Amino acid sequence: MSKxxxxxxxxxxxxxxxxxxxxxxxxxxREGDRLRLILDGTYGETTCPHCxxxxxxxxxxxxxxxxxxxxxxxxxxxxxxxxxxTVEALLTKMKDAESTANHQYRLVMHxxxxxxxxxxxxSGLDDRVVEIMKFAAAKKRRELKPNEGFERVMFYRRAxxxxxxxxxxxxxxxxxxxxxxxxxxxxxxxxxxxxxxLLVNGAWVLQYLEKHAWPMD
Numbered sequence: 001m002s003k004x005x006x007x008x009x010x011x012x013x014x015x016x017x018x019x020x021x022x023x024x025x026x027x028x029x030r031e032g033d034r035l036r037l038i039l040d041g042t043y044g045e046t047t048c049p050h051c052x053x054x055x056x057x058x059x060x061x062x063x064x065x066x067x068x069x070x071x072x073x074x075x076x077x078x079x080x081x082x083x084x085x086t087v088e089a090l091l092t093k094m095k096d097a098e099s100t101a102n103h104q105y106r107l108v109m110h111x112x113x114x115x116x117x118x119x120x121x122x123s124g125l126d127d128r129v130v131e132i133m134k135f136a137a138a139k140k141r142r143e144l145k146p147n148e149g150f151e152r153v154m155f156y157r158r159a160x161x162x163x164x165x166x167x168x169x170x171x172x173x174x175x176x177x178x179x180x181x182x183x184x185x186x187x188x189x190x191x192x193x194x195x196x197x198l199l200v201n202g203a204w205v206l207q208y209l210e211k212h213a214w215p216m217d
Contacts, residue, residue, distance in 0.1 A: 011048035012055050020046050022057055028065040028118070038063070038115055039122070058111050068121045069103045074114045083109065090198055104196045113201070116154050123162055127200045128208075129188045130155050135205045136216050137164050137177060150174040190215035
């Protein structure tokens with residue numbers, strides 16, 4: 001189901017433009033090899049023909065995971081016009097789809113977020129609950145280590161176990177803490193999980209907490 005097309009990319013080293021083939025859509029169930037590259041963080045690896053620099057191409061991508069009834073749309077940009085157009089297209093798709101009630105859509109703007117969403121799905125977890133736990137982990141970490149300087153928290157898996165990693169501005173690991181499924185289940189039981197929001201991130205957590213009680217101990 002992969003839909004390759006030719007894209008023009010700028011090299012991050014020499015800044016020259018070159019053309020390469022990228023994919024627009026991936027079926028997670030049928031194209032397990034490509035899904036594995038995303039989960040491993042190595043998808044989109046390319047090399048500049050001018051200077052030989054290897055890097056990862058960050059281009060728009062749709063991943064359809066029918067096993068978990070989820071479609072994830074990567075914009076690969078934070079441009080508000082592009083994001084708004086993508087939101088409108090997804091809302092139209094949700095309205096027209098016969099299986100909307102059983103299928104959820106998510107919008108992400110960075111490859112790392114796409115990878116994280118897929119890891120969460122493959123772990124059998126609800127990303128809304130995980131985002132609440134990430135928010136709590138960040139809050140606690142800042143209280144314990146106010147000078148540590150991490151920028152964000154991500155959920156990853158290693159050797160079959162989930163964990164939260166605290167990353168600095170350069171995406172270097174500052175600290176790690178284990179993910180506790182018992183805590184996840186307790187938080188999920190306390191949350192009011194209705195609807196299917198397109199954006200589930202830190203901003204969504206703040207919106208959720210404006211309407212609902214804090215679900216953690």
